[in-house]
Amino acid sequence: MSNFELMKSLAISTPSKIVLLVMDGLGGLPRPQDGKTELEAARTPNMDALAAEGVCGLTDPMAPGITPGSGPSHLALFGYDPVVYDIGRGVLEALGVGFDLQQNDLAARGNFCTVDDGGLVTDRRAGRIASEKSAEVCRKLAQIELEGAQLFVLPVKEHRFALVFRGEGLSDELTESDPQRTGLPAAPVRALSPAAQKAARVANEFVEKARSALQDVQPANMVLLRGFSRHPHPPTVEEIYKLKPAAIAAYPMYRGLAKLVGMDVLETGSTPEDEVATLVRRYADFDFFFLHIKPTDSAGEDGDFARKVAAIEAVDALLPRITALQPDVLIITGDHSTPAALKNHSWHPVPFLLHSPWCRTDAAIEFSERACLGGGLGRFRATDAMPLAMAHALKLEKYGA
Amino acid sequence: MSNFELMKSLAISTPSKIVLLVMDGLGGLPRPQDGKTELEAARTPNMDALAAEGVCGLTDPMAPGITPGSGPSHLALFGYDPVVYDIGRGVLEALGVGFDLQQNDLAARGNFCTVDDGGLVTDRRAGRIASEKSAEVCRKLAQIELEGAQLFVLPVKEHRFALVFRGEGLSDELTESDPQRTGLPAAPVRALSPAAQKAARVANEFVEKARSALQDVQPANMVLLRGFSRHPHPPTVEEIYKLKPAAIAAYPMYRGLAKLVGMDVLETGSTPEDEVATLVRRYADFDFFFLHIKPTDSAGEDGDFARKVAAIEAVDALLPRITALQPDVLIITGDHSTPAALKNHSWHPVPFLLHSPWCRTDAAIEFSERACLGGGLGRFRATDAMPLAMAHALKLEKYGA
Numbered sequence: 001m002s003n004f005e006l007m008k009s010l011a012i013s014t015p016s017k018i019v020l021l022v023m024d025g026l027g028g029l030p031r032p033q034d035g036k037t038e039l040e041a042a043r044t045p046n047m048d049a050l051a052a053e054g055v056c057g058l059t060d061p062m063a064p065g066i067t068p069g070s071g072p073s074h075l076a077l078f079g080y081d082p083v084v085y086d087i088g089r090g091v092l093e094a095l096g097v098g099f100d101l102q103q104n105d106l107a108a109r110g111n112f113c114t115v116d117d118g119g120l121v122t123d124r125r126a127g128r129i130a131s132e133k134s135a136e137v138c139r140k141l142a143q144i145e146l147e148g149a150q151l152f153v154l155p156v157k158e159h160r161f162a163l164v165f166r167g168e169g170l171s172d173e174l175t176e177s178d179p180q181r182t183g184l185p186a187a188p189v190r191a192l193s194p195a196a197q198k199a200a201r202v203a204n205e206f207v208e209k210a211r212s213a214l215q216d217v218q219p220a221n222m223v224l225l226r227g228f229s230r231h232p233h234p235p236t237v238e239e240i241y242k243l244k245p246a247a248i249a250a251y252p253m254y255r256g257l258a259k260l261v262g263m264d265v266l267e268t269g270s271t272p273e274d275e276v277a278t279l280v281r282r283y284a285d286f287d288f289f290f291l292h293i294k295p296t297d298s299a300g301e302d303g304d305f306a307r308k309v310a311a312i313e314a315v316d317a318l319l320p321r322i323t324a325l326q327p328d329v330l331i332i333t334g335d336h337s338t339p340a341a342l343k344n345h346s347w348h349p350v351p352f353l354l355h356s357p358w359c360r361t362d363a364a365i366e367f368s369e370r371a372c373l374g375g376g377l378g379r380f381r382a383t384d385a386m387p388l389a390m391a392h393a394l395k396l397e398k399y400g401a
Numbered sequence: 402m403s404n405f406e407l408m409k410s411l412a413i414s415t416p417s418k419i420v421l422l423v424m425d426g427l428g429g430l431p432r433p434q435d436g437k438t439e440l441e442a443a444r445t446p447n448m449d450a451l452a453a454e455g456v457c458g459l460t461d462p463m464a465p466g467i468t469p470g471s472g473p474s475h476l477a478l479f480g481y482d483p484v485v486y487d488i489g490r491g492v493l494e495a496l497g498v499g500f501d502l503q504q505n506d507l508a509a510r511g512n513f514c515t516v517d518d519g520g521l522v523t524d525r526r527a528g529r530i531a532s533e534k535s536a537e538v539c540r541k542l543a544q545i546e547l548e549g550a551q552l553f554v555l556p557v558k559e560h561r562f563a564l565v566f567r568g569e570g571l572s573d574e575l576t577e578s579d580p581q582r583t584g585l586p587a588a589p590v591r592a593l594s595p596a597a598q599k600a601a602r603v604a605n606e607f608v609e610k611a612r613s614a615l616q617d618v619q620p621a622n623m624v625l626l627r628g629f630s631r632h633p634h635p636p637t638v639e640e641i642y643k644l645k646p647a648a649i650a651a652y653p654m655y656r657g658l659a660k661l662v663g664m665d666v667l668e669t670g671s672t673p674e675d676e677v678a679t680l681v682r683r684y685a686d687f688d689f690f691f692l693h694i695k696p697t698d699s700a701g702e703d704g705d706f707a708r709k710v711a712a713i714e715a716v717d718a719l720l721p722r723i724t725a726l727q728p729d730v731l732i733i734t735g736d737h738s739t740p741a742a743l744k745n746h747s748w749h750p751v752p753f754l755l756h757s758p759w760c761r762t763d764a765a766i767e768f769s770e771r772a773c774l775g776g777g778l779g780r781f782r783a784t785d786a787m788p789l790a791m792a793h794a795l796k797l798e799k800y801g802a
Contacts, residue, residue, distance in 0.1 A: 006467065006484070358742075360438070360749050360770060361431055378750075378780040380465055387466030391748040398746055399463060400470035400483065401490035401510070401628055 003079070004240050006399070007387065011242040016328035016393040018243070019279070019289045020385075022077065023315055024070070024254075025297030026334025027350040027369065029341040031305055038296075038305055038340060039351060040368040042312040046319035047332060047353065047367035054330075054355035056364040057377025059385065061336045067347040070297075073335035074257050078290075079241075079386035080234060087260065088172065088229020093162035095256030097154045101231045106170035106199055109227040110153075110161040111178065112137060112220035119185045119222075124178070125159040126220040134158060137220050144209045149202045156252055163225065165203070170230075171196035177207060178224035186224055203228070236262025237288065241390060246282060248275045249292035258290055276318045283325050291322075300338030308340050329393045330355045331385065332367065349379060356392035404480065405641050407800070408788065412643040417729035417794040419644070420680070420690045421786075423478065424716055425471070425655075426698030427735025428751040428770065430742045432706055439697075439706060439741060440752060441769040443713040447720035448733060448754065448768035455731075455756035457765040458778025460786065462737045468748045471698075474736035475658050479691075480642075480787035481635060488661065489573065489630020494563035496657030498555045502632045507571035507600055510628040511554075511562040512579065513538060513621035520586045520623075525579070526560040527621040535559060538621050545610045550603045557653055564626065566604070571631075572597035578608060579625035587625055604629070637663025638689065642791060647683060649676045650693035659691055677719045684726050692723075701739030709741055730794045731756045732786065733768065750780055757793035 028037035060066075061073040062082055071092050072082030090107035101107060112126040112134060129137075135155040142153040149167035156162055173192040179185065186207065191200040203225060210223045237245045239262070247258030250270040259265050264286065268278040272293050279289055293315055299308035322330065332355075337348040351372045362376030373379075377388070390396045429438035461467075462474040463483055472493050473483030491508035502508060513527040513535060530538075536556040543554040550568035557563055574593040580586065587608065592601040604626060611624045638646045640663070648659030651671040660666050665687065669679040673694050680690055694716055700709035723731065733756075738749040752773045763777030774780075778789070791797045 003464075006464075010467070358430070358747075361436060362774065363771065374775065376774055377465075378459070378774075384465040387464065388748075389466075391466035391468065396466065396468060396748070398468045398470050400473040400487070401493070 010396045013242040018329040019327040023293045023296045025300045025338025027337025029339035038308040042309045044316040050355045051367040052365040055359040056372040056375030057352045058349035058379045059382040061382045076382035089227025091229045096252030106165045108163045108225045110163045111224045112159045114219040115222040128158045170199040172228045174228040176226045243288040245288040246286040247290045251294045254292040303343040305340035411797045414643045419730040420728040422733045424694045424697045426701045426739025428738025430740035439709040443710045445717040451756045452768040453766040456760040457773040457776030458753045459750035459780045460783040462783045477783035490628025491630040497653030507566045509564045509626045511564045512625045513560045515620040516623040529559045571600040573629045575629040577627040644689040646689040647687040648691045652695045655693040704744040706741040
């Protein structure tokens with residue numbers, strides 16, 4: 001019996017409510033001057049009070065030493081083994097912009113880039129062109145006609161767009177065209193299996209026609225494709241946990257991810273404050289809320305320790321509005337670590353706080369990596385987060401007699 | 402290689418002895434006035450001394466968040482993955498009363514219940530009728546004759562009885578007749594596969610004949626059936642670990658469980674004191690003892706914090722008689738948590754203490770949830786308890802060269 005079968009057989013629908021607050025990239029590394037991580041340096045009286053009443057721990061998003069992308073790390077938090085449910089970036093981008101992905105669709109993530117006269121990539125992100133400009137270029141590309149496939153080109157943000165080919169027999173077993181560094185040309189897309197030859201031909205036809213269509217556009221005069229993938233249709237959160245789930249996320253990819261697992265993706269403003277207001281407004285309508293906070297990760301990726309501290313403190317200041325709702329279970333965690341020191345996602349375990357009337361309180365009296373290390377939940381796989389949330393919300397029946 | 406194959410290949414028979422003392426439902430939750438759990442509130446000088454000399458930890462009976470029944474949680478402690486060895490309540494009840502279950506037997510757990518004139522259940526436990534009364538009603542039911550199956554009706558305790566149908570082709574793929582709450586009628590037993598149609602017919606024939614036979618009995622005027630199951634014949638403790646195992650348990654279900662895995666179930670009196678006396682008396686005859694203490698769980702199920710504390714203290718007072726035997730390994734743990742605050746089994750990890758000359762002593766100087774959290778065994782699956790016991794008894798050879 002898989003974990004999901006176990007959950008399906010034990011989960012019951014009750015009025016109790018769960019709020020899963022994910023501060024993207026929450027985990028950090030110590031700064032030299034005082035050895036404090038971003039979370040430890042932040043003034044977080046509200047989180048500390050919850051830690052004192054609740055139970056803490058540390059999660060491994062996948063396994064010790066493994067650094068996850070945002071897709072796998074969120075899937076793990078929702079209980080999906082990210083190795084089993086390997087969802088491509090293309091699918092996530094397409095879902096993130098609200099595209100209705102269908103059975104025969106092959107999705108990819110596109111970047112506008114800049115190439116020189118010899119076709120060598122000089123900027124993989126085309127100077128992060130403005131989103132409005134990008135949308136205009138996407139409209140131009142959408143006019144391309146391909147043999148054997150329909151085409152959708154969907155602006156995402158700045159230099160990024162989603163690409164969908166619709167047609168029979170389009171396998172996703174393809175190499176990527178992004179050379180991953182400047183000074184190289186875009187690579188041709190190659191089929192990794194005989195069944196993917198049609199898809200490779202379609203993708204390369206698109207790239208060549210895009211090159212022609214963009215030759216006079218500056219700086220976005222070429223495209224790079226990554227993350228070819230098809231909709232995996234995993235079981236939904238409702239099927240597995242008998243929850244009525246809502247997602248509150250400003251950033252497209254997380255909206256897409258939530259939609260993929262069957263969450264109702266709520267309309268919301270773009271700041272954490274807007275998101276919390278959405279939670280308050282829609283609190284009566286669902287029993288599970290995934291609330292995604294992006295600025296912590298963005299600051300970490302930019303290597304900006306102070307900005308990450310400020311982003312954490314801003315969330316802390318919003319917490320009283322969430323606790324006033326008195327959710328039966330409130331979890332505060334991250335999807336992975338993004339230490340400012342590394343300017344990147346990392347493999348370090350992620351602080352995890354669970355607050356509920358039914359938790360076995362531990363010695364943690366603040367929310368920090370150090371306090372979580374001695375916490376009552378110990379160190380555990382992120383895929384156990386949902387079973388723990390369900391248990392503390394009294395939404396799981398006993399296994400066996 | 403499965404865990405059992407590993408154990409089978411490494412286990413050796415030696416004169417060393419292991420005592421596994423299980424206080425049922427040991428783990429608890431803090432009480433409001435001082436934040437202490439039942440185990441923390443209990444005065445346990447002997448356990449504390451063992452904790453100081455030994456090594457502690459916390460087990461997950463199955464997995465984080467999963468609340469086990471008594472069957473699965475004990476199987477896990479004996480090293481059997483409870484998801485693989487899914488043993489039905491009916492089988493456990495029948496074995497628990499000493500019934501010699503055979504290959505063609507289909508067992509179920511029966512409850513006497515009370516129904517009103519319209520056939521709606523008004524009390525699922527028939528007022529927990531006295532065991533003597535229940536035995537008398539069982540004798541009445543045992544006279545029922547069924548087409549295609551022999552019938553055994555075995556009183557267990559109060560309103561509970563075990564039911565065994567013996568005949569060819571009796572599958573256990575059946576739904577239960579217990580509606581799980583009052584105000585509903587008993588449900589018909591339905592076949593979950595075509596192969597179970599005969600079994601469903603036999604079960605429903607029994608229920609209808611029981612209804613007639615009991616119509617003038619008060620308050621036990623109807624039966625509810627649950628846990629249809631057949632003997633699973635798992636590998637025995639002796640086969641896996643090369644142990645000569647004995648079980649000392651007053652309560653029928655635990656006797657049945659021990660018999661199921663091939664333990665020699667010893668005659669014993671019903672109190673923990675009687676059970677320890679049995680251990681002392683039979684100590685020379687076996688090298689593994691499973692000693693089961695029920696009152697801790699009963700008190701937790703009744704929501705009686707103080708009685709659970711007293712039950713733990715009573716076991717502590719008996720410990721010198723056990724340590725005087727100088728077992729090579731003494732483990733004190735629970736099968737799961739039963740916090741008085743929840744009046745039920747729970748998912749919280751379970752305190753675990755291992756005492757042996759060969760343990761790596763940790764900082765724990767008392768036996769409590771909090772001390773175990775920082776203990777040297779860390780947090781581990783209960784299925785690892787037996788390998789740890791075997792190792793500390795020097796009963797496992799090295800793997801590989």
